[in-house]
Amino acid sequence: MVVGVTDALSALKSAGELVKTLMDLRDVSVVQSKAIELQREIFTAQQGALASQESQAALLKRVGDLEKELMRFENWETEKQRYELETLPPGIHVYRLKQGMENGEPPHKICANCYNKGVKSLLHVTGQGSGLTGWRCYACGFKEDSGQYVRPQVNRSRGDWGASQRGGDMWTSIACEALRKGKCLEPRYDGFARVVEVHAVGATQEGNDIMRIWQVRGGSNSGERAGWKLMRLDETFSAHVIDEESKAPRAGYKRGDKAMEFISCQI
Numbered sequence: 001m002v003v004g005v006t007d008a009l010s011a012l013k014s015a016g017e018l019v020k021t022l023m024d025l026r027d028v029s030v031v032q033s034k035a036i037e038l039q040r041e042i043f044t045a046q047q048g049a050l051a052s053q054e055s056q057a058a059l060l061k062r063v064g065d066l067e068k069e070l071m072r073f074e075n076w077e078t079e080k081q082r083y084e085l086e087t088l089p090p091g092i093h094v095y096r097l098k099q100g101m102e103n104g105e106p107p108h109k110i111c112a113n114c115y116n117k118g119v120k121s122l123l124h125v126t127g128q129g130s131g132l133t134g135w136r137c138y139a140c141g142f143k144e145d146s147g148q149y150v151r152p153q154v155n156r157s158r159g160d161w162g163a164s165q166r167g168g169d170m171w172t173s174i175a176c177e178a179l180r181k182g183k184c185l186e187p188r189y190d191g192f193a194r195v196v197e198v199h200a201v202g203a204t205q206e207g208n209d210i211m212r213i214w215q216v217r218g219g220s221n222s223g224e225r226a227g228w229k230l231m232r233l234d235e236t237f238s239a240h241v242i243d244e245e246s247k248a249p250r251a252g253y254k255r256g257d258k259a260m261e262f263i264s265c266q267i
């Protein structure tokens with residue numbers, strides 16, 4: 001097929017018109033700056049077409065790409081209308097699906113960072129407990145906890161280990177799962193993630209769920225050292241097993257941890 005300069009120019013003209021339409025319809029600054037950028041591209045392409053017939057094919061492809069980009073933009077402009085900004089305590093911005101705009105989808109939230117870049121990315125709930133909900137966007141790495149931390153009530157007599165429904169019990173079984181699988185555990189306290197190797201999980205004389213761990217990294221401040229720690233499990237906000245080999249048992253570990261009155265599992 002022989003494509004003339006006239007065709008190239010008319011394609012460019014239609015791309016230019018698309019940009020104008022976009023600018024007339026929307027007044028969002030992001031869209032406008034994008035449209036201005038596209039207009040500049042098209043202008044350059046037009047100049048090129050006039051100057052050289054040889055680059056026609058390349059120019060046409062560029063126009064095609066620009067049109068696709070505009071289409072994607074227009075689709076997003078429609079899609080974004082389905083969401084509204086929501087502020088979760090203590091001040092975390094997310095976009096939630098509007099009522100009546102579900103189109104058969106379950107309620108969900110999307111990332112505000114990605115939204116502002118014209119990308120729809122679901123927010124995943126990574127943990128829930130002690131009044132907090134953990135949110136994560138895998139597209140941009142956004143990671144926040146919403147809600148207010150509530151210190152769990154420790155109120156358990158020595159006779160009912162295992163019978164209680166407190167969060168600590170759930171984390172006890174997850175910590176033991178990490179130990180069994182030989183994987184690292186990622187517990188979160190007060191919004192800070194750590195990576196630890198579980199050596200023993202149990203409870204103190206007072207009935208508090210604890211674990212003996214070797215901390216690999218993480219913590220409340222960058223200066224926090226790796227090494228042996230005794231951690232409360234009933235104060236954990238969330239914990240999950242991660243795909244990282246545990247090097248347990250580390251040197252210096254002794255079975256039958258003296259800090260524990262009752263041991264659920266040990267290496």
Ligand SMILES: [Zn+2]
Nearest residue numbers: 111114137140
């Ligand atoms: Zn994101």
